[in-house]
Amino acid sequence: MKMRKAYLLSLMFVIFACSSDDGRNNNPFLVDIGFQVDLNTNLPQFGNLNFPGNSLVVPNQGLRGFVIYNLDNSQYVAYELSDPNHSPNSCSRMTISGIEATCPCTDDNNKYNIITGQPIQGNGQYGLKAYRAERIGAIIRVSN
Secondary structure (H helix, E strand, O other): OHHHHHHHHHHHHHHHHHOOOOOOOOOOOOOOOOOEEEEEOOOHHHHHHHOOOOEEEEOOOOOOOEEEEEOOOOOEEEEEOEOOOOOOOOOOEOEEEOOEEEOOOOOOOOEEEOOOOOEEEOOOOOOOOEEEEEEEOOEEEEEO
8 A cells, every 4th residue: 555655646746747837838928829830941931041040030820920040050949929028919029130039019128039038128027938949851840
């Protein structure tokens, strides 16, 4: 009987320890939308992702589109383009300039780093919503 209790206790510990999201999904403004898109870097519209330091905006995926950034040809980061610090609305789609994403809403001055996802200006408490990005040969798969 003691063995069974120890097993159940261990099993519960593993289940609860593995279910944490470290608070990344606690943003009340941005809902999770399931999607997957493959970007073929052999095609001209995605070719600049073959070079470290380049980024690309992909519209019509996620909530307001996403930006993907090539760190070093093996690591990529992708972030949602809807400002994470207010509800999606007509002005919440951010624009990209260099490595900065800027919210055009006139009631805030929110700016974010597209390499780290962290806020660099404004008073928002949330960083950019990250998506999974992985390279498989010439394909970069972005998903939520």
